[in-house]
Amino acid sequence: MKTHTLLMPLDMHLHLRDGIMLENVAPLTAYSFSGAIVMPNLVPPVTTLEDVTAYKERIMAAVPNDFFEPYMTLFYKNYDKKFLASIVDDVTAIKLYPAGITTNSEGGVSSFDIQEMRETLEAMSTLGIPLCVHGETDGFVMDREAEFMTIYEALATNFPELKIIMEHITTKAAVDMLDKFDNLYATITVHHLLLILDDVVGGMMMPHNFCKPIAKRPEDLDALLSVALEAHPKVMFGSDSAPHPREKKESCGCAAGVFTAPIALQLLCEIFEQYDKLDNLQDFVSDNAQRIYGICPEFKEVTLEKRPFVVPESYSGVVPMYAGNTINWAIETVD
Ligand code: DOR
Ligand code: ZN
Numbered sequence: 001m002k003t004h005t006l007l008m009p010l011d012m013h014l015h016l017r018d019g020i021m022l023e024n025v026a027p028l029t030a031y032s033f034s035g036a037i038v039m040p041n042l043v044p045p046v047t048t049l050e051d052v053t054a055y056k057e058r059i060m061a062a063v064p065n066d067f068f069e070p071y072m073t074l075f076y077k078n079y080d081k082k083f084l085a086s087i088v089d090d091v092t093a094i095k096l097y098p099a100g101i102t103t104n105s106e107g108g109v110s111s112f113d114i115q116e117m118r119e120t121l122e123a124m125s126t127l128g129i130p131l132c133v134h135g136e137t138d139g140f141v142m143d144r145e146a147e148f149m150t151i152y153e154a155l156a157t158n159f160p161e162l163k164i165i166m167e168h169i170t171t172k173a174a175v176d177m178l179d180k181f182d183n184l185y186a187t188i189t190v191h192h193l194l195l196i197l198d199d200v201v202g203g204m205m206m207p208h209n210f211c212k213p214i215a216k217r218p219e220d221l222d223a224l225l226s227v228a229l230e231a232h233p234k235v236m237f238g239s240d241s242a243p244h245p246r247e248k249k250e251s252c253g254c255a256a257g258v259f260t261a262p263i264a265l266q267l268l269c270e271i272f273e274q275y276d277k278l279d280n281l282q283d284f285v286s287d288n289a290q291r292i293y294g295i296c297p298e299f300k301e302v303t304l305e306k307r308p309f310v311v312p313e314s315y316s317g318v319v320p321m322y323a324g325n326t327i328n329w330a331i332e333t334v335d
Helices: 019-032 049-062 081-087 114-127 141-147 149-158 172-177 218-229 261-274 278-293
Strands: 003-007 010-014 035-038 069-075 093-096 131-133 164-166 184-188 235-237 301-310 326-334
Touching (some): 003 261, 010 235, 010 261, 019 049, 019 261, 019 326, 049 069, 149 172, 172 184, 172 218, 235 278, 261 278, 261 301
Parallel strands (some): 069 093, 093 131
Antiparallel strands (some): 003 301
């Protein structure tokens, strides 16, 4: 039986939610990942030190028996320097959402005026706090990410010491930015390595494949695969696993988000094996992130086996990607 072992897998973009949903989904990630960057788009969003520490405690309480490090984030506002200096030891990054662009982002940024953001972004540069960005404009849905490239360019050139992570990239335009600016990095989801727009709305509408940014064209998928499979040193795995209750997905007004946390490593093995690149998966799923973020996760060893695995129809009322389908890798042991 073919196996593959991963050390300290990291999910550099994860939604854990709160309350019962947190209790249901956090153990699934904690089982197979050493740590994850936890998104702050709760209602209301995570914006104070008290919010961060209380949310971290709730996460730790939801994962009693597994070692798992939640790397906490703040929801971007134009914070002042003094505040940022006071929270630097408690947050790993700050996440910027354009206002209204996706789930629970209403309190996000409505002006990308560099002068208005200067104090915050200079302080983040000095303090070494990375900026994670949901890079979409409010333009035509297929063009939103590409249109955002001019904003990335302005941020990257005005704040050359700021680490800017282009989150969940979906386009060749974003891939092309990686080698243009030293301080731009990216996360890539597993679903964007598998899906194109046709898998969302090309036949019957597939709500469980619907997310923001939406899956794009075949040539975009190829560009994403090219940097992920080579484990480009500025690219990291970030699932953007975004659980919603079934009734919010299978409804008129489907919430954006693909739930992949419990099957992400299995699918990554399948993709990397298919292209004969399994040797690069360790960099993509952990080592690049450790280097870029300067984090040092506790030991965890996950061994996956190549054998058929039927994806459950639901995990506590949350439907995963590929529910009911057979995938070709399964988690064998976690130590
Ligand atoms: O599809 C998405 N769902 N994209 C996001 O940016 C947010 C996420 C969520 O929180 O549900
Ligand atoms: Zn997200």
